[in-house]
Amino acid sequence: MKGFENFIDILNGFMWGPVMLILLVGTGIFLTCRTRGLQFRKFGLIMKETVGKLFTKTEVKEGSLSPVQAMTTALAGTVGTGNIAGVTGAIALGGPGAVFWMWISALFGMCTKFTEVTLSVRYREKNDKGDWVGGPMYYIKNGMGKHWTWLGTLFALFAMIAAFGIGNMTQVNTIATSIGTIFTEFNPAMKQNLQMIYLIIGIVIAILTALVLFGGLNRIGATTEKLVPVMAIVYIVTALVVIFTHVPMLGSVFHDIFVGAFNPEAIGGGMAGTVIMTVMRAGIGRGVFSNEAGLGSAPIAHAAADTDHPIRQGFFGAFEVFADTIVICTMTALAVLVSGKAVGFYGKSAGTDLTISAFSTTFGGKLAAIIIATCIAMFAFSTVLSWALYGTRCAEFLFKSTKVIKPYQIIFIIFIVVGATMKLSVAWTVADTLNAMMAVPNLIAVLALSPEVIRLLKDFFSGHPNCTTENLQSWAQEEGGIQNVRTKERAAE
Structure with a gap:
């Protein structure tokens, strides 16, 4: 087991190393150049087509989602513990400058996810239940040709297995341990009963997940449509309260972000000896991990959108990265930095403990623990729902039948209970590695099919001639x- 753990650690370090980060960001830069900076020059249109339609009621057909539901389902899978624990981990490792590189990865990632979503709708198909299905495995098969189907199969295999880890056990375990901190915060003696608490939490989440999943695609969309805006608003508002109670610190925080991006040693506070590459890797790596641009998961949800043109749904993909990283991750970063608590964590590992410490400067320890635990519970539960859909679609592609859907969902639900009660350090690393492995076939397809996206852009902006x-x-x-x-x-x- 120890040898397996060491192998997984080495493989994970390679998969999320400089080569992968260069490939992910490089793809975003390449696509930005090909589309002539679409995410910048058409930013107003993207906001109009997405934020402008958030509260527009649309009739949803059976077997499909509204464009907004498709986006919230994808956001449910994207906005997760990485927005809270991932950002603080990046700051602890790379200092304030990591936030700058997180922004850079997101700005180029907007174009990557725009391309992924556009291709997903362009090359989707209907299964024998009448549901729209799509994603990297389908745009590889239908866009690149049958000779490349093996590449789509690899993606589907990696994603189907990763769903049990990154989208299931690790998320539920995070919910259980976060809620457990509330019990121990109020009554330290409850530490003796934590395993029983974790089991009860796992069973409750399993039941809630079953109620949503067994209701089909439309129930998943309806649930995420309500849950995602609520959880985002709750977290953003509480983070803003922390920021505004330390508003005099904002100027120096932004100074540290921009200076620290290129000269980390100038920040001090434990940053001595830190090189720019460490800061870049921390910011870009955590940014990509959070918004998932290039990993290929979100397009699976967007493929179900009832939309009139692939480009129009692609705008939702671009907005998704903006909302996840530029908005939500930035709220975490600013709250942590203005609180002054980050200094004591530089060069160390940090997660939700740093976020709770930052929020406690405004709300106090107990209330801060409740706020973070509540937000993590909502973030992680929404991620479970989305990854259940992703895993199901990948299993369906691999087995070429919708008959696999129900058995896969049952197994997925069982793993929820398992994940709530296990120590998952190895599972985190395995899932993280598989997550990176998904990106390879996806990015190959995105680059190969980029000419089709350019053709669709010309078609869209010329009024569909x-x-x-x-x-x-x-x-x-x-x-x-x-x-x-x-x-x-x-x-x-």
């Missing part, structure tokens, strides 16, 4: 691409 009734029928029946366009109106134009 080819959207005649005949062409739309051909796209819908043969290629599974552009769907539900207002045929008569566009044909008349």
Whole structure:
């Protein structure tokens, strides 16, 4: 077992090493150049097409999600413990400057996820239940050709297994231990009963997950549509309270972020000897881990969107990265830095303990523990729901049948209870490694199919000149691409 742990640690270090980070960020830079900086020059349109439609009620067809539901389902999988523990870990390792590189990775990652989501809708197909299915495995198979199906199979295999770790056991374990801290905070004697508390929490989460999953795709979408905005607002508001109670510190914090990005030693406070590469790796690595741009998971949810053009749903992918990293992760970073608690953690490992310590400067220790535990519980539970969908879709692709859905969901639910009561240090590393391995086939496909995204962009911004009734029928029946366009109106134009 010790030898296996050492092997996994080495493999994980390689998979999340400089080569992978360069590949992820490099892909974002390449796509940004190819689209002429779409996420910057069309930022207003992206906000209009996403934030502007958050409260628009749309009729959702059976077997599909509304564009907003598809985004919230993907955000549910993206916004998780990485937004709280991951950000503090980056700051502890790389100092304030890590936040700057986290922003850089997100700005280019917006274009990567835009491309992933666009391709997912472009090359999706319907299963025998009538549900839209898509993701990297489908745009590899349908976009790159049958000779590349093995690459899609690899992605599906990695993602299906990773779902039990990164999207299940580790998330539930985080919920259980976070709630456990509340009990011990109020009554230290409860430490003796923590295992029983963890088991009860696991059973409750398993029941809630079953109620959502067995209701099908539409129930997952309806649940995340309500849960994601609530959890985001609760966390952002409480983080803003912390920031505003330390508002005089904001100027020096931003100074430290920008100076520390290029000269970490100038910050002091335990940063002596830190090199720029350490800061970059901490910020970029945690940024990618949080927003998942390039990993290929979120496009699986977006493929179910009932949208009239792949590009329009792609905008939701870009917004997703912006909301996750530029907004939510920044709230964590600023709250931690203005509190002054980060200094004592530089060069050490840190997670939710640093976040709780920062929030306690405003809310006190007990209330801070409750706030963070509540936010983590919502973040992690939403991640469980999304990854259940991702794992199911990958299993369906691998076994080429929807009959595998129910057995996979039952096994997934059982692992929730297991995850709540186990020590998961190895499981975290295995899941993290598989998460990185998913990125390789996905990025190959994204780069190979980028010309199709450029073609779709030209089509979208030129007013759909080819959207005649005949062409739309051909796209819908043969290629599974552009769907539900207002045929008569566009044909008349």
